[in-house]
Amino acid sequence: MTSRMDHFRQQVYYWVKKIPKGKVTSYGAIAKLAGFPRHARHVSKALGSAPDRKSLPWQRVIGADGKIAFHPDSDHYALQQTLLQKEGIRVINGKVDMKRFSWESPLQQSEHQTENNMRAEEFFR
DNA sequence: AACTTGACTTCAA
DNA sequence: ATTGAAGCCAAGT
Numbered sequence: 084m085t086s087r088m089d090h091f092r093q094q095v096y097y098w099v100k101k102i103p104k105g106k107v108t109s110y111g112a113i114a115k116l117a118g119f120p121r122h123a124r125h126v127s128k129a130l131g132s133a134p135d136r137k138s139l140p141w142q143r144v145i146g147a148d149g150k151i152a153f154h155p156d157s158d159h160y161a162l163q164q165t166l167l168q169k170e171g172i173r174v175i176n177g178k179v180d181m182k183r184f185s186w187e188s189p190l191q192q193s194e195h196q197t198e199n200n201m202r203a204e205e206f207f208r
Numbered sequence: 209a210a211c212t213t214g215a216c217t218t219c220a221a
Numbered sequence: 222a223t224t225g226a227a228g229c230c231a232a233g234t
Binding site for chain 1: 213214215216217218
Binding site: 216220 | 223224225226227228229230231232233234
């Protein structure tokens with residue numbers, strides 16, 4: 084009876100695969116896209132237990148603050164950093180400049196859209 | 209059933 | 222810019 088979380092995991096994999104090479108996003112953003120807004124912590128679990136790590140760009144998911152979430156002295160940390168750098172993402176002290184490398188997900192785009200609509204409405208008032 | 213554990217996030221010092 | 226506390230929630234003990 085874990086079909087709920089199974090679905091969650093499918094959604095996570097689906098969206099993580101949509102992150103373009105050279106861009107990153109956060110655990111929280113993926114959780115939201117997956118339809119489970121408060122499950123940021125579970126995104127990491129899903130990635131860690133993914134059946135096909137090969138086809139999953141897990142390295143493009145980092146903390147909302149732009150930092151690699153693994154412990155800095157771990158092998159995972161080192162691997163993620165090199166994988167990111169290998170696709171052109173600059174990592175300074177374990178941190179990525181989100182201003183520059185964060186993926187504009189469809190969700191955020193639509194948020195901008197409504198924001199613009201608000202502006203237009205105000206303009207024509 | 210109670211308590212702990214994270215590849216998290218947000219907010220307030 | 223850092224740090225820490227509080228909130229989060231399924232899984233594992």
